[in-house]
Amino acid sequence: MSADEVAGELRPGMTVGIGGWGSRRKPMALVRAILRSGLRDLEIVSHGGPDVGLLIAGGHVRRVVCGFVSLDTIPLEPHFRLGRQQGTVELTELDEGMLHWGLLAAAHRLPFLPIRAGLGSDVPRVNPELRTVRSPYADGEELIAMPALRLDAALIHLNRADAAGNGQYLGPDPYFDDLFCLAAARAYASCERIVPTASLLEAGPPQSLLVNRAMVDGVVEAPGGAHFTSCVPDYGRDEAFQAHYAAAAASPAGWQRFRAEYLAGDEAGYQRAVRRFAGRRAGVSEPAAPS
């Protein structure tokens, strides 16, 4: 399917989980498809990076559920900061391990899982709906009852997949992409390249096959689909472009220009604009954009 078809399956008000971590292997082509859609009022569950920032900037988000939002090499995400400081986005702020545990509970169809993280911190203060649970065994220990984070949809990006939804990561870390898929009613994976099933093991061992077709409802081939986040070994983070993004977000005028240049058109238009950006930096004369 296409990225726009994935966005077309989402509905306003849905809870959408986004895989990856910070500014690493984020399903940015799928995020850009949401930017082109009229979707509003989404609740985004994410180990947040520019996926969260872009969706906030586009006005698509009602609430973010996360432990952090960061661009890694640029610690603070500019649009998340603005959204919080201007009060335009709600936040469910959790410890990272609590978010992991909430996805695990949802994936296992459990109402909650007990966890020590959060006790004594201000996380319960800012999430008054959180409850504790007492161990029924002799220890009687009281723990946070982390509720399941059930998702209406999950979006992930992988290095390779087959058309049936068997997906492969080739980088250093699977992050939590398989859990996001299992926690979701519907899961969509974009990938750098769709390959025949028989070719999946040419690029990596069986344990690199992170998700299987029982966990994924739709596959999108999106080369450069994690840009500007990292998608090792296919490409690293585009640090120059990320810095360009963060600088543009610093002022309304700068952001308007960024949107017009990179986000006004379709994915192919985005990728062309990114190549022009790279060309300008390399001092190469700007190639004529194909129509």
Next chain:
Amino acid sequence: MTAPPPGNHPGPAPGASSPPGPAPGGEGGPGRAEVCVAACAEAWRGDGAILASPMGLIPTLGARLAQLTFSPGLLLTDGEASLLAPGAPGAPPETDGAGRIVEGWLPYRAVFTMVAAGRRHVMMGAAQIDRFGNQNISCIGDWARPRAQLLGVRGAPGNTINHPVSYWVPRHSRRVFVERVDMVSGVGYDRAGALGPRAARFHELRVVVTNLAVLDFQTADHAMRLRSVHPGVTAGDVTAATGFPLAIPGDVPVTRLPTAQELALIRGRLDPAGQREKELP
């Protein structure tokens, strides 16, 4: 560039005519950044085979230094999912990548398991920290509508309730050392105490290393104490930069200087470009 073997002081750098004070990558007595690196390394002394997770450059250099010298059991990642072995003595500078030996795989999901298992000692940063070690990296101002949104609590709640935690503050000031933090991310001793001995049994704050001093919580009520001042710093300098009353022992020692071997490792192998200086004011 070849690193000098441990135990030998490095020879003079080409063209070096060192002024007093820090000499990045070169000759001369230890600079403030190098004192801080050794002080951070000390945080992990005696930790055995656990995961050391430093946040920031100087803590990272400190953890590597500890692993290469007095705490060889420490596990360290490359910032992604690979565990790096200490490597052979006299290995090339690590910034070249050539001295790196991968000894294991630790994706984030396994880090969370190490956290819950307690096999970890992290050194985190702090936008704010109070006298009982409550730390904030989430936001400044009212949480509902913050004046400045920062990272979020990240893993600080889980870290502090599960395993030893230390802190690194490169700019010791009243903006950081505050009477009360705006959003408790890392749990301090007063809040851990209020949870009761069972829930808080894994809570332990070791040290707070700053550009001025080393602090700890070794007082009767676990209020923050001045443990040592860096060379050239007085206890008065530290209290002036701290927004709450510090416990000050009668005789405040000076933070130990890095040894010749440690200096050689810092300058020749871990940070030959002198990046460490840029983390200090």
